[in-house]
Amino acid sequence: MRRADVDYGSDGSGASELSDDDSYDYGGVDDTRLRFRKDLSVAQWDAERGIAEVVVKKGKAWIVTGFTRGSRHAIFIEEAVFMVEQGSLLLREGERVVDLLEAYSLVSTPSYGCSWNNYQVYSYLKKLGYIVGRHNVPWTVSKKRPPMPADEVESITSQFAAVKTSEGTQETNTACSQLVDSKSAPGFEVNTELQGSESSSEMKLMYDVHLPNARFKKSNPGLPAFSLCTTRNICQVTAKNKEGCG
Amino acid sequence: MKLGVRWKSREAAAVALEEPISSLYKELREWKSVEGLLVHSSVILSIDFAKAQILNRACFGKPIYCATSPQDSVPTTATRAPRLLEVNAELEDVRMFQLGLEEAFFLTSELECICICRQIPEGRVVLSKEEVWRCMQASKPEFGQLYIAYAHLRAKQWVVRSGIQYGADFMAYRHHPALVHSDYAVIVMVEGHEERMKTWTEMQAMNRLCGSVAKTLLLIHFIPKREGIDLSSPLCQGDFVVEAVEVRRWLPEKSREESDASVKPVLNFAIS
8 A cells, every 4th residue: 555545634523623633644745835926026124124115016915914104015024924935925135035944034033023933823814814913003094093203104113112002093902901901011012022922921912813804904994803912832812892993 | 451552544554664763763864964944933944845755754843835936937136026937837846844843953963864053144054952952942941851851752763743732742653643543642740840730630631631532641750860950951861860651540440350460550549
């Protein structure tokens, strides 16, 4: 009998709910390679600010990825790495291309606001179709929202390093802030505390997650279905917010 | 007590006996220092299909689904939009694999088939075993003792996987999980880090969970050989005696016949 005939790929029966042993496959490795898209988007990585500025936009992924400030569109490191992984983005630093291995290294660097564990959660949810954005970072700035001070617009990462939540964003997170006590707010120190948050008992919210939605709009994203933080053993914080206008 | 391997089928047993874990270790030892990139709590490998197959059979790590550039594509250096990529281009035979810290350290330290490096602004720098140990210990405080337990089982040809789905530290299999049912859910009794398995209710809960998924609970204890062991060096492995204790529920009603004389269990009665 050939090795390839031994295949226990299916684990759909309810009886195996408690046992995941059946989901393994011995023998050949599935083809895990994805093809690069024919038309790639391009972004420029700015290590100083910890974001990548979008230079060329292709495809519909941009509707649910990144944040805009005026005419500029930028993405965080986990968003960039995810798109490079999917083959839809060419990430550059100056003239040279940032390859996937180097991108993985960047995403696990605490000073850019993410970590390897957070990236695992981000990419897992994105692959399932969820719309994931960094906690308390507005998708876009419109006339309805209070304007950002000029120096904060310049340095995007410092906007959420010490979260000064304006009224527009705080109202969407009342249930979250009740669930997460004042120890974790005012929140998110990008540069040094990220590593500490994963090993301490404090919960620091990392992402706001919206359900898959073909009509999602950054100008009116609505309330997130939940916000989440990660600990070393990954857990999810579910907060059912009241429906309300964004 | 029922002993012996629980193969999933006769065919599975035949496949496993044809390719024992020891033969896979032998193949891994023949690799010429494949580079792995340490990214805080994982190590990423970029390898070809044949190597990916061996890692899969020996049950190290998991593959990452990612885009591979076609062999004839050249990243454009111009600032205008990149040229269209050829539709018919052959994909590069490169697979990304993600290893856990224990898996990666075992491969680099015992099988010596990978070397672990780190990304710095100037490029990639290869780390020594001591540096790798310290980095892994820094990202996971209980890494040292978890690794000692992991390596103890792996060295005896057990296949060891993460046990997080079962509330355990590891799951131990006699061969690949596709071929054999897991024998043990392993809990590592890490000294001074957390109090586990100290109450009967916790022990019973874990044992019942294991029973419902047809696995036995295995506790790994560490007996230090001396005082003041320094966990920040990989040499600390030699300073512990590793003891594995199997925990099963003894039912007096079913044990009145003469039991297997080769096994002398220690019975612990809990009285409510």
